[in-house]
Structure formats: structure tokens, C-alpha cells
Amino acid sequence: MTDPTPADLDIAPPRRAFWRNLSFVWVVPVLALMVSLGLAWQTYADRGVLIEITFNSAQGVTPKETTLRYRDVSIGQVEDVTFSPDLSKVVVQARVDKNVAPFLDQEATFWIVSPQVSARGITGLSTVLSGVYIEGAWDQEVGVPATRFVGSDGPPLVQPGRPGKRITLLAEDGRLLSEGAPVYFHGVRIGRLEQPRLVVSSDAVVVDAFIEAPHDRRLNTATRFWDTSGFDVSFSSAGLSVEFESISALVAGGVKFDSVYEGGTPVKPGHVFTVYADEAEARRSLFAGTNEAAVEVGAAFGESVTGLEPGATVRLNGLNVGEVVAIQANIEETEFGPELRPLARLSILPESLGLPRGADRDDVLDFLEAAVAKGLRARLATTSLFSSALVVELVELPDADPATFQRDSEPLPLVPSVTSDLPDFTATAQGVLERINELPIEDLIEQATAVMASAEALLRRDSTVALPDNVSALLTDTRALINAPSTQALPGELRDTIAELRAVVTDLRQGGATERLISTLEQADRIAANLATASDGVPELIEELRAVAEKANALQAEELVTAARQLLESADAVVDSDATRALPASLNAALDEVRGALADLREGGAVENANATMASARDAADAVARASKSLPELSARLDRLIAQSEGLLATYGARSSFNDETLSALREIRDAARAVSQLARSIERNPNSLLIGR
Amino acid sequence: MQVHDMENARRTQTLLTARRAGLLGCRRCGAVHAAGTAGCRRCGSALASRDATSLQRVWAWWLAGLLAYIPANIYPMLLTSTFGNTLENTIIGGAIELFQHGSYFVAGVVIFASVMIPIGKFIAIGYLALTIDHPGTARGLERQHLYEVVEFIGRWSMIDVFVVAILAALVQLDFVATINPGIAAVCFALSVAFTMISAQSFDPKSLWDAYEADDT
Numbered sequence: 001m002t003d004p005t006p007a008d009l010d011i012a013p014p015r016r017a018f019w020r021n022l023s024f025v026w027v028v029p030v031l032a033l034m035v036s037l038g039l040a041w042q043t044y045a046d047r048g049v050l051i052e053i054t055f056n057s058a059q060g061v062t063p064k065e066t067t068l069r070y071r072d073v074s075i076g077q078v079e080d081v082t083f084s085p086d087l088s089k090v091v092v093q094a095r096v097d098k099n100v101a102p103f104l105d106q107e108a109t110f111w112i113v114s115p116q117v118s119a120r121g122i123t124g125l126s127t128v129l130s131g132v133y134i135e136g137a138w139d140q141e142v143g144v145p146a147t148r149f150v151g152s153d154g155p156p157l158v159q160p161g162r163p164g165k166r167i168t169l170l171a172e173d174g175r176l177l178s179e180g181a182p183v184y185f186h187g188v189r190i191g192r193l194e195q196p197r198l199v200v201s202s203d204a205v206v207v208d209a210f211i212e213a214p215h216d217r218r219l220n221t222a223t224r225f226w227d228t229s230g231f232d233v234s235f236s237s238a239g240l241s242v243e244f245e246s247i248s249a250l251v252a253g254g255v256k257f258d259s260v261y262e263g264g265t266p267v268k269p270g271h272v273f274t275v276y277a278d279e280a281e282a283r284r285s286l287f288a289g290t291n292e293a294a295v296e297v298g299a300a301f302g303e304s305v306t307g308l309e310p311g312a313t314v315r316l317n318g319l320n321v322g323e324v325v326a327i328q329a330n331i332e333e334t335e336f337g338p339e340l341r342p343l344a345r346l347s348i349l350p351e352s353l354g355l356p357r358g359a360d361r362d363d364v365l366d367f368l369e370a371a372v373a374k375g376l377r378a379r380l381a382t383t384s385l386f387s388s389a390l391v392v393e394l395v396e397l398p399d400a401d402p403a404t405f406q407r408d409s410e411p412l413p414l415v416p417s418v419t420s421d422l423p424d425f426t427a428t429a430q431g432v433l434e435r436i437n438e439l440p441i442e443d444l445i446e447q448a449t450a451v452m453a454s455a456e457a458l459l460r461r462d463s464t465v466a467l468p469d470n471v472s473a474l475l476t477d478t479r480a481l482i483n484a485p486s487t488q489a490l491p492g493e494l495r496d497t498i499a500e501l502r503a504v505v506t507d508l509r510q511g512g513a514t515e516r517l518i519s520t521l522e523q524a525d526r527i528a529a530n531l532a533t534a535s536d537g538v539p540e541l542i543e544e545l546r547a548v549a550e551k552a553n554a555l556q557a558e559e560l561v562t563a564a565r566q567l568l569e570s571a572d573a574v575v576d577s578d579a580t581r582a583l584p585a586s587l588n589a590a591l592d593e594v595r596g597a598l599a600d601l602r603e604g605g606a607v608e609n610a611n612a613t614m615a616s617a618r619d620a621a622d623a624v625a626r627a628s629k630s631l632p633e634l635s636a637r638l639d640r641l642i643a644q645s646e647g648l649l650a651t652y653g654a655r656s657s658f659n660d661e662t663l664s665a666l667r668e669i670r671d672a673a674r675a676v677s678q679l680a681r682s683i684e685r686n687p688n689s690l691l692i693g694r
Numbered sequence: 695m696q697v698h699d700m701e702n703a704r705r706t707q708t709l710l711t712a713r714r715a716g717l718l719g720c721r722r723c724g725a726v727h728a729a730g731t732a733g734c735r736r737c738g739s740a741l742a743s744r745d746a747t748s749l750q751r752v753w754a755w756w757l758a759g760l761l762a763y764i765p766a767n768i769y770p771m772l773l774t775s776t777f778g779n780t781l782e783n784t785i786i787g788g789a790i791e792l793f794q795h796g797s798y799f800v801a802g803v804v805i806f807a808s809v810m811i812p813i814g815k816f817i818a819i820g821y822l823a824l825t826i827d828h829p830g831t832a833r834g835l836e837r838q839h840l841y842e843v844v845e846f847i848g849r850w851s852m853i854d855v856f857v858v859a860i861l862a863a864l865v866q867l868d869f870v871a872t873i874n875p876g877i878a879a880v881c882f883a884l885s886v887a888f889t890m891i892s893a894q895s896f897d898p899k900s901l902w903d904a905y906e907a908d909d910t
Contacts (some may be wrong), residue, residue, distance in 0.1 A: 022747075022750065023747040023750040023754060025747070025750065025751040025755065026750065026754045026755055027754075028755060028758040029754050029755070029756075029757035029758035029759070029761060032758040032759075032884070033757075033758075033761050033887070035761075036761045036762070036764060036765055039769075039877075040765075064782075065780075065781070067780075099726040130777045131777075151857070176889050264722050328869040444744070533818070608870055
């Protein structure tokens with residue numbers, strides 16, 4: 001019997017779970033997979049947005065290399081550069097960072113940055129080595145994302161989204177308005193110009209400008225722009241001045257602006273302004289028809305308006321308050337019949353009169369009416385010493401002719417005007433200069449020297465020396481004549497004559513002529529009194545007139561000098577002539593003859609003749625006495641004449657228009673005289689000013 | 695071929711392997727035990743005639759290597775900045791560029807070291823691992839040779855990584871020229887490391903097991 005061997009145990013090894021067979025090493029590929037997938041997903045998620053930018057030329061743009069930058073930070077890369085279907089444009093495809101892409105709305109602009117040398121400096125120098133890149137600019141607000149853009153040729157004027165105001169400028173001449181040219185306000189650059197472009201519909205050049213905040217608030221309807229390109233040379237009474245804003249403006253041009261009056265209303269972005277050639281024109285343009293608030297009034301002038309042109313300013317106490325819109329002829333009914341008078345249409349701006357904003361036509365007319373009642377008058381004035389252009393001046397003349405503001409006059413309300421004396425200052429000043437220039441002072445001195453020499457020669461002659469002796473001899477003879485008895489008898493005759501005359505006078509007195517004369521004189525006195533009251537201002541005026549005369553005299557210097565020279569010349573000629581040289585001798589001879597004559601007188605009964613003459617005088621006195629009989633008649637006639645004169649003078653009474661006219665004329669003369677005197681004084685003080693102008 | 699076959703067969707038949715002798719060697723201390731012993735009586739480590747997880751680890755590292763190899767080729771290897779202009783080069787792109795510049799030799803080396811060798815390694819390891827149970831027509835010795843080549847060449851696959859490391863360290867001239875390693879360099883290094891580990895995880899003894907199985 002064999003021991004039963006236990007049956008082989010069918011021991012199955014413990015069944016190990018599938019996962020327990022797995023090596024932990026599998027973690028590695030799983031991790032790797034996760035990392036790879038993560039990377040892939042991240043790359044995909046971070047992948048930028050593909051955008052298309054269309055350029056005219058893609059100079060230097062290389063796919064996969066050229067970067068897209070915003071504020072100089074790379075935000076993407078160019079993927080591809082292709083052409084538009086018609087080959088007219090280059091299409092640059094670029095990927096932009098995802099977090100930037102939402103900002104890319106239609107406002108975004110792109111341009112290729114390459115080295116550029118311009119008047120404003122050198123830009124993009126770094127791209128010389130690194131190659132070009134595409135710079136983008138957009139605002140800081142998330143907009144509707146766009147993927148197609150049109151690239152611009154250069155950087156935009158300002159970063160989009162920058163606060164400020166974009167306006168449009170209209171210029172006649174775009175030559176000096178280059179892209180990027182500065183916009184100045186009181187000399188500070190606060191904006192830039194964009195590319196000037198021509199308008200299809202007109203000849204004007206249009207350029208957009210961007211005014212940075214907060215200065216954009218300075219823009220209003222009162223704002224005017226003017227060109228400051230290049231430099232400005234002005235020669236005026238203030239002297240020669242050369243002005244330019246900056247070297248940049250000198251080269252690249254620029255515009256400047258300012259408010260030409262207070263209280264303009266703010267403008268919206270896109271407002272169109274006109275660029276004027278210079279500041280003066282800009283300020284003149286203030287009233288260029290665009291201002292609907294302007295009120296038109298008329299002023300009729302009783303004098304020539306030569307030199308007054310549409311566009312001339314209207315000044316009130318030196319302030320510009322409007323401009324002359326038009327000058328037309330106006331028939332005015334006067335007492336002498338219809339009269340043609342020039343009528344200037346004045347456009348007055350309420351704002352510049354200091355009236356509150358919103359003042360209407362009635363307010364302006366009320367203002368003018370009140371002002372006219374206080375003496376406001378329109379008159380013509382010159383703009384400057386060296387210009388013949390005229391402006392209309394509204395001046396307050398409290399003692400002016402009373403006049404009213406003809407509010408309901410047709411076609412326009414009329415502001416009364418006064419005539420003004422408008423001396424031709426230009427001509428005068430020039431004349432003075434020329435005359436002074438032409439003064440032949442050297443000739444004069446030569447002449448004087450020659451005269452002196454001749455005179456000296458004359459005095460040294462022997463005959464001249466002998467003259468005194470002859471004179472004393474003559475005197476001796478004369479004395480002898482006077483001492484003659486017949487001469488002594490003369491007074492008696494004279495006395496008789498006087499007695500006769502006295503008789504005549506007595507006759508006259510008896511005839512009542514004296515009374516008439518007295519009354520006549522009294523009347524004359526009254527008239528004189530009238531005249532005196534009528535012309536209170538006369539002494540003052542006379543003073544002024546004298547001053548004028550003096551000034552005029554001063555201006556006549558040239559004639560004086562000429563006369564003096566002529567005088568000296570003739571004196572010279574006289575002294576120099578042989579006759580003059582012979583004069584002493586002639587004088588001596590003459591004295592001899594006189595002496596002879598005196599002797600004759602003494603001997604030949606001259607005194608008797610004198611007596612006869614006296615008798616004749618007596619006869620004459622008789623005739624006078626006879627004639628005086630008719631004196632009363634004459635006196636009456638004189639009386640009538642004086643009465644007529646008095647009537648005539650009465651019309652020139654105290655407040656007559658003639659008087660006023662005269663007064664104002666004289667005042668004008670006074671003003672003119674003052675101006676001339678100022679000119680004269682300043683020339684006196686600084687003669688150089690005539691040459692150098694200051 | 696017949697001759698070889700014969701030789702192989704004869705050799706395997708005459709060979710005495712440890713397993714056939716019923717013995718088991720400790721992989722740690724080398725002590726010999728009887729087959730079936732669970733733990734080494736000397737050092738206490740687990741005993742197994744064949745590493746059961748070997749193939750798993752091979753495949754795991756192989757897969758990891760392959761996964762790492764994909765980004766290594768997609769992402770840039772070198773970031774070259776010259777004058778502010780950054781160029782990104784992938785391995786293939788760089789090689790093509792070199793080729794276009796006429797540096798055929800260098801391009802060839804790059805292609806060989808960075809593309810052909812890694813891909814060859816993947817194929818070789820994959821082939822070995824796949825055919826471990828079904829040797830098919832392949833000879834055991836040839837597979838052994840293949841394995842040895844793969845293991846030997848693994849350490850030379852890092853040429854690219856070395857080049858990048860050296861360039862990145864040397865060329866730091868700021869604006870003029872700067873070279874930085876790209877993410878692909880890391881991936882490539884990982885890929886090479888993984889394949890090396892994969893190759894090492896391979897138990898060369900199992901290459902021969904298939905032939906032994908035929909005998910028993």
C-alpha cells in the first residue's frame with residue numbers, strides 16, 4: 001500500500017488585479033501627455049487673432065519676422081504678406097495678442113515704421129538695424145472688434161483715445177501747412193495738423209487738426225486761426241520786428257489761434273475754421289458775414305470815403321466792434337434838395353459791445369440810441385500814420401451837433417456822423433523826411449561864407465572909410481537949412497492949416513455926423529459882442545491855430561531855408577556887384593548933391609514953396625469940409641450895411657451849425673496838430689527814428 | 695540564412711540558462727536562490743526570474759519620449775535675436791536654413807542627430823518591444839545587436855541640446871545678437887532622456903526567451 005500521496009494542490013497564484021500589474025512608470029507618459037496637451041491647448045488658446053491690414057506698399061515687411069507693436073511693445077507678428085486680388089494693395093496678415101485684439105475696432109490705425117527724416121526730426125532710427133515694424137494705435141476702449149484694417153502711410157496725428165478735439169481747418173494755401181505742423185496758442189504748442197488735402201468741390205485746402213485737452217476748451221465760435229509759417233517781418237511805427245514761432249514752425253509751418261472776442265459758444269468736434277494769412281486778417285475777419293448775431297447799421301458821411309473799404313474795422317473807443325460790410329451811395333433829402341452821400345453799412349457785433357450773450361438787434365439799437373444821445377458819432381479815421389486806409393470810428397463827442405439815432409431810417413438805422421479832418425499824414429511825414437533830406441545846408445554855409453567875404457572886402461574899401469566924413473558934412477548942411485528963417489516960418493503955416501481943419505470938424509459936428517457915427521459904432525459894438533458870445537471857444541481855438549501855425553511854420557522850414565538862401569544869394573550878388581562896390585563913391589556923390597540941393601533950398605525960396613503947399617492943403621481941407629456935407633448920407637448907408645451884417649452874423653449864432661462845424665473842424669485841426677506835434681516831438685527826441693523806425 | 699538558423703538553434707539547445715537550471719539570481723546582491731524563492735535571503739529584495747514590468751516600463755517611457763518629441767519639433771529650438779530682430783528656429787527649420795545657406799554638412803549632422811537618431815530609436819525600441827514574444831523572422835543576435843546600438847547611441851542624441859546650451863551661454867551680446875533656448879530644447883532633452891530610460895528598462899534577457907520557449 002502506498003501511502004497515498006496527497007494530490008497535487010492546484011494552487012493558483014493569487015490573481016493580481018490588472019492595475020497592480022501596471023508599473024508606476026506609466027505616470028511618466030501620462031504626465032508627458034498632459035503637459036503636451038496642456039502646452040498645445042495653451043498655445044492654441046493664446047494664439048492671437050488674425051487680422052488683415054491693407055497697405056499701399058509693404059516696404060520691408062517680412063513674414064514671421066516683422067512685429068506688430070503698440071506703444072513700442074510687440075503685440076503680434078506678421079504671418080503673411082500677400083496681394084489683394086487685383087494686386088493694387090498689399091495685404092499683411094498678422095496675429096495680434098488675444099488680450100489686445102478686443103481693442104482693435106474700426107478706429108484702429110496701423111502704419112509701417114521706417115526711418116524718416118523730416119523737418120520735425122528723425123524718427124524710426126532704430127528700425128535701420130532691426131528692420132521695419134508695424135505700429136498700431138487705437139483707443140483704450142473695447143469696441144466692436146474688427147479684423148480688416150486699412151493701413152495709413154504714417155502715424156496718426158494723435159494717439160486715438162487721447163482726450164481732445166479734432167477740428168477741420170480751411171486754408172487758401174496749403175504750402176506751409178505740412179503734416180504734423182504745430183498748432184499754437186499764445187506760443188504754446190497744443191495741437192498738431194494732419195495731412196493737408198485738397199477738397200474736390202473747391203480750391204480750398206483742408207487740414208484736420210487735433211487740439212489736446214484741456215486746451216480744446218479754448219475753441220469756440222470766437223476762435224480764429226491764422227498761419228504762422230515762416231517768419232513775419234513787419235515795419236510799423238513800433239519799428240521793425242521779425243517774428244517766428246519756432247524753428248519747427250519756420251520750416252514745417254504752423255497755425256496759431258486765439259479768441260478774437262469774448263463769449264463765443266463752444267464748438268463741437270469737426271467744426272470748420274478758416275485759416276487766415278495773418279493775425280490782422282484773422283481779427284478783421286471777425287465779422288465776415290458768418291455771424292448772424294451781427295446787427296447792421298448805417299453811417300452816412302458828408303465827405304469822401306476814399307480809403308474806406310469793405311472789411312475795414314469799426315472801432316468804439318479803440319475797440320473793434322464790427323466791420324464795414326459795404327459802402328454804397330445814398331440819396332439824402334436835404335433843404336437844398338436831394339444830395340448824394342456815401343453810406344457805409346456797418347456790421348456791429350453785440351458781443352464786442354459788451355452786451356450780454358443773446359442780445360438781439362433791439363438791444364444793440366437801444367444801446368446805440370442811448371450812446372448817440374450822449375454824443376456818439378461815427379467818423380472816419382486813419383488806421384495808422386503810414387496808411388491811407390480808413391476805418392470807421394465811433395467816438396463820443398459830448399459837445400457835438402445834436403443829432404438823433406435814426407432808428408427807423410431806411411434802409412438802415414443811421415448813426416449820425418461827423419466829418420473828420422484827415423490830414424494826409426503819410427504824405428506829410430514823407431514830405432518832412434524828404435525836405436529835411438534835401439536841405440542844402442552845405443550850399444547855404446558856402447553862400448554865407450561868400451557873403452561875409454564880400455562884405456568884408458566892401459568894408460575895407462577906401463571910399464567906404466571916407467563915407468562918415470561926408471555924412472557929417474551933410475548933417476552940418478541940414479542943420480543950416482533948419483536954422484534958416486523961412487524954415488522957422490513953417491510951423492505958423494501948419495497952425496493955420498490945423499485951425500482950418502478944426503473948423504471943418506466943427507462943421508461936421510453941426511451936421512450931426514458924429515451922432516450917426518456913434519450909433520454906428522455902438523451897433524458895431526453890439527455885433528462884436530454877439531460875435532464874442534458866438535465864439536467863446538475862439539481864444540482857445542486861436543491858441544490852437546497858432547500852435548498849428550507854429551507847427552506849420554516848423555514844417556515850412558524848407559521854404560525858410562530856401563528864402564534865406566535866396567536872400568543871401570541876392571545879398572551876395574548885390575554886395576559882389578560892381579555897383580555895390582561903387583556904392584560908397586556914389587553915396588558920396590549923392591551926399592554932395594543933397595548938400596547942393598539944400599544950399600539951393602536955402603537960396604531958391606523952397607520954404608516959400610512949402611508955404612504954397614500949405615495953402616493947397618488948406619484948400620484941400622476946404623474940399624474935405626465940403627465933402628463932409630455928404631457924410632450923413634454915407635453914414636446911413638454904413639448903418640444899413642452893418643445891420644445886414646448883423647443879421648448875417650446872427651445866423652452864425654451860438655449854436656449854429658456853422659459854429660459847430662467850425663468848432664469841430666478846429667478840434668480836428670487841434671487833434672491833427674497834436675498828432676503832428678507828437679510826431680515832431682518824437683522826431684526831435686530821437687531823430688534816428690525817422691531812419692530806423694523806432 | 696539557413697546556416698545562421700541552424701547555429702542559433704544549436705546554440706540555444708545546448709545552452710543552460712539559470713532559469714532552465716531552476717535557479718534564480720538576486721538582481722541586487724547576486725546571491726543565487728532556487729527558483730520560486732520569493733525574497734533574497736541575503737539582502738531581502740524581491741526575486742523574479744524575469745522582470746514582469748519591464749515591458750510596461752519600456753512602453754511607458756517610450757510613449758513619454760514620443761510625446762515629448764512632438765513639441766520638440768513643433769516649438770522653436772533656438773531664439774536668435776540679432777539687432778532687435780528675433781528669429782525662431784525649430785529643429786527641422788534650422789536644418790533647412792542651414793541647408794539653404796550651403797552648410798550641407800552641418801545640416802546633415804543636425805538632421806542625423808536630431809531627427810534620424812531619435813526617430814530610429816523610437817522605431818527600434820518599438821520594434822524590439824513588439825516582437826519580444828513573436829520574434830518572427832528576426833534573429834536573436836540581430837535583435838541583441840540592435841538593442842546594444844540603441845543603448846549606445848542614446849547618450850549621443852543630446853548633441854542638439856548641448857549645442858543649444860553652449861550657444862545660449864556664449865552668445866549673449868544684448869542688442870547685437872542673443873541666443874536663447876526655446877521650449878523645444880527642453881522637450882527634446884526630455885525626449886532623449888525618456889527614450890534612454892526606455893531602452894534601459896528593456897530586459898535583454900527577454901529577447902531570448904522566445905527562442906527558449908520554442909525549445910521547452
